[in-house]
Amino acid sequence: MRTLLMLLFLSCYALQLQAQQRFTISGNVTEASSNEFLIGVTVAIPELNTGVVTNEYGFYSLTLSAGNYEILISYLGYDRIVEPLALDQDKTVNFQLIEKADQLEEVVISGEKDPTNIGSPQMSINELSIQSIRNIPVALGEADVIKSLLMLPGVTNAGETSSGFNVRGGAADQNLILLDEATIYNPSHLFGFFSVFNTDAIKDVKLYKGGIPAKYGGRISSVLDIHQKEGNSKDLKVRGGIGATAGRLMVEGPLKKEKSSFLLAGRSSYAHLYLPLFDFDNSAFFYDLNSKFTFRLNQNNKIFFSGYLGRDAFTIDDNFTNEYGNSVVNFRWNHLFSQKLFSNLSLIYSGYDAGLKLEHEKIKWTSAINNFNIKYDLKNYINDRLQLNYGINNIYYHFDPGKVSPNGANSGIVESDLIQKYANELSVYIDIEQGISDRLNLQYGLRLSHFMRLGQDSLNLYKFDDPLFFDPFLLIYLPSEPIKVTAPGRGGVMKRFTNLEPRLSLSYSFNPNTSLKASYTRMAQYLHLLSNTSAPTPVDVWAPSGPYAKPQILDQFALGLFKKIDHGKYSFETEGFYKQIDNRLDYIDGADLIANNAVEQIILEGEARSYGWEFLFRKNQGKFQGWLAYTLSHSEQRTPGRIPKFDNGRSNLETGINLGRWYNNAYDKTHDLSVYASFKVSKFWSLNANFIFQTGQPTNYPIGQFEFFEQSVPYFGERNRIRLPDYHRLDFSATFTPSRSGKKIESEWVFSIYNLYNRVNTASINFRRNLDSGENEAIRTSIFGIVPTLTYNFKF
């Protein structure tokens, strides 16, 4: 309540300031050759020391006192525009920026966007240009958004073959991944070899690790906000590539010149076509399709349709078949109510489904999550020092855990439907960006979220509402038998949760080159990805909070120092963070999650926390560019025993999971160092290299062995007590761009070597008895040795 009053007060104070006559200049900033909207372009009035940046639809609006100014439009990698501006009435001005000629003689070679936005209160952002993502060498030569983000501080993943990514010690299911504002549930193809984002179709990538604006909610660790290109509305363009494992093709062009455009992009792996040549039984295959249609009806109305469809299929050993994929359909309407009030309405469907077929066991199973999302976001540019963002968002979820059915003759499997679940998440938010003085800027807001777990066909009831039974002698948890199965029916609400999520960020600039930023974020997450493996698998099922699982609640504090050195030639940023997460689900030992109709019988609520310090030093301009990123952090969780519901007069406490003690998360990496360097040798050649060092992943080694059933059984202590050996590798790539010499096709050869010095990085160690020798042994599994690849890219 106090926060709310303060908000009101500050807003009124700001409104009072606009006494003299003021006018508004607004419009869009686009890229000259393609007419693509540009995100994050600075539109500034240098003499007033004020300005704004364009929003995710390339729109800007500035309200100033009447007068004659000079307006400056700047965006890294583009020629800046400086124009006189006579502001004697409201004006609509659209700007077109021209990409800087990439000439070697030029001292400044385009690089990252203004990476350390000194004045803005927004902190904890990882941002990469699509060009950098293309340049970073990766295994198998396919430019990759997520693999590139792993090169920046605070972001890791659980291993070379693990899906998803972990931000500041958070779990992979705590990342909100948005593609054109639609939720993507699984960002990985082929178990993490590739991410689902085709870089040819993408315009902008931004990862919020902390200080997350109130506009975003529903996941507690990070927001990865990705925007697709609208498509070139001036000329038909084609871009594509052929790599070792996958090929890509993207076509974009005008439907009606400068009015409407389309973009179609496809990508497919073809390794499955040649693997059988090596007598290889296993097959893996993926494809994805991106599409977008943009209609610029007039200055005040724009309509966007976008879609994404991705699919993976695996067959292992003729026995195991796994198929999964995301699909997204999205309609958006941008409307300008006035020069100062921008709005966007989004209608979004997104879904994810996964299926599993086991030939030997003669069983198959599918599951899906679908959501329908209505979002209405408004941005009110009150004046150059005050902007209000507010909106409403309603998401309806349908969780379809699918059915289990027989696969093949003689199977005794009885077809059975698992229980469908439904939920609705409604949220409203207000977010205020306010310049208090030339030095102090604030961004503060509040999100109110309300989650309803809707009725379902059947719900288990347990004695004392306790789906888990603790054996005080064996010290293990066992499922309780339901005392009753009720049918709440689909109409009603079984459980409601309401959360107020305050957000606050501030920046204090000591001078134009140095600032201190701080933020506090509270967020609630109502969905849980049921996963008890070190890294998520494609068949993990999303489950809503409800009678037996509370939402996860995060509190995060971050503090950072940001510095530009030598007019932005170099930049330095460092941030510390502390995160506390309540109601993190944990699973009893040996829990089975797949096709489980009573998940409440194997989960307990615990807590997680992480803290760390991040450093990032970048060189942003010149022939030689790159960065050094280092993170020192710790991430752990614990699940103590539940508090007894009643006192039986004796000790009736529980030990919890892992005896209630803190244990390291699988993605706890103490040291994480990444160095990336790119060197433009000549007009034709450029070289890129990166080096990564990470503390080994937490795991367990046996503390002993015992004999059971004529087997030697390794005996482990508490969870994740030991670490695998440290992980490190060096990658290198060389890009050759042949002279165009009048040809229409622009082409490029990328030769890359992953893991140059062939480091044997341990993915896992297994302890077992060698049946031939009768001796116990430790067997190391490693994934990638040295991997050279050649990729050919073209555009015309």
Place this chain on the structure above:
Amino acid sequence: MKTGYSILPILLVLIMSCEDVIKVDTPSEEPRLSIDALLKIDTTDLFQRYQVKVRLTDSFFGQIPVTKLKQITIGAVLNERVPGSGNYEGSGGGFQFYEEFEYILQVEHQDQRYLARATNIATSAIDTITQVTHASSNDGVSIAISFKDAPDKKNFYLFDMGFSELMVLDDAFFNGQTHQFIYKYKTALKPDEQVEVAIMGIDEAFHNYMKQLISQSVDNISPFDTPVATLRGNIINVTEIDNIDFFDNVSQPENFALGYFAIAQIYKKSFIVR
């Protein structure tokens, strides 16, 4: 899938992974008592013979030592037939295990007393075992096993395929049906070899225990596996439990024996490798 298949060691099998044996220093702790008390009750035998093996733990690369008990009883006293073997055997004729009855194991070792309870679980016999050939039969032998699941209750099964290859199964998705599944041997079998396969009836707790035991000792540990942790059996140290100060084990979680006490009805069936 509550069916006991370890899913998803997948990707490690895919393209570029490689395996090698390395030297690792494993930690160790004080030796702990381990008791292998899985009693297999073959109702076709005239005399029920059963054996409990008692050992101490050792570091993973060490040798498992035998230990001597002061006393061990399951209804009647068990005797160490071969002195120093650590193998205690039931008397044979005197004692009978009845289906669905509960029995108690009591062990005295040094000055500690241990106790466990188990119910004799009935099971179904294996109907057929047939060897199957795959379209892309590269290596290894696969067999199709079928059996009839008893209706009206939750059943759990432990299969001993021979060659220390074990598998657990539950009937969640085929309750009361005749079920067939295919098992692929990890061991290379020789043609004309006779292989004995056994089906055992177990309860849910032992099913969960065996599932974890198999996954920790045989399967790969991969990113797709759950974090491995202490595998607690059902044999508890009752020395301190006096029902005056100590009613349970919550305050002494480190004080337990490894291993399990279970009584499983067993049926065997053989096939000859083609």
